[in-house]
Amino acid sequence: xxxxxxxxxxxxxxxxxxxxxxxxxxxxxxxxxxxxxxxxxxxxxxxxxxxxxxxxxxxxxxxxxxxxxxxxxxxxxxxxxxxxxxxxxxxxxxxxxxxxxxxxxxxxxxxxxxxxxxxxxxxxxxxxxxxxxxxxxxxxxxxxx
Numbered sequence: 376x377x378x379x380x381x382x383x384x385x386x387x388x389x390x391x392x393x394x395x396x397x398x399x400x401x402x403x404x405x406x407x408x409x410x411x412x413x414x415x416x417x418x419x420x421x422x423x424x425x426x427x428x429x430x431x432x433x434x435x436x437x438x439x440x441x442x443x444x445x446x447x448x449x450x451x452x453x454x455x456x457x458x459x460x461x462x463x464x465x466x467x468x469x470x471x472x473x474x475x476x477x478x479x480x481x482x483x484x485x486x487x488x489x490x491x492x493x494x495x496x497x498x499x500x501x502x503x504x505x506x507x508x509x510x511x512x513x514x515x516x517x518x519x520x
Contacts, residue, residue: 379429379430380428380469381427382473382475384424384425387414389426390407390409390410391406394406396436399459400459401494420442424440425438425477425480426438427473435460435464436459436460437458438457438476439457439458440453440477441453441454442486448487450486450487451486452486453478453480453488454489454491454492456491458473471507474507491504
């Protein structure tokens with residue numbers, strides 16, 4: 376991993392630094408929107424949020440997870456709902472560190488499996504997840520309401 380990157384829990388004050396990372400996820404948002412979302416979910420123990428930060432305070436990556444209680448199983452599962460690394464920091468271990476933080480958080484909460492959704496056009500992301508032991512197991516459908 377990049378020796379100067381620290382993974383830590385997200386703070387509401389990170390909203391400005393998260394804006395370019397949201398855009399890199401293809402989910403553009405303003406700092407006010409990001410701040411509002413973080414504030415809304417901050418008190419919910421089923422959500423976790425992490426950033427990869429360098430000494431200067433620049434955010435190089437972001438991850439978010441959600442603990443789920445499936446109807447088909449008695450054990451919680453954890454969903455990685457966001458993982459992104461800044462373009463110029465890719466390949467330097469930031470995503471791996473964020474993924475590890477998510478997985479440790481999930482295990483601490485009793486999750487027996489981790490899952491995620493990834494857009495069909497993100498071949499590099501698919502390779503990243505495959506290298507970490509994730510397997511493709513289905514097709515996601517969505518509909519705007």
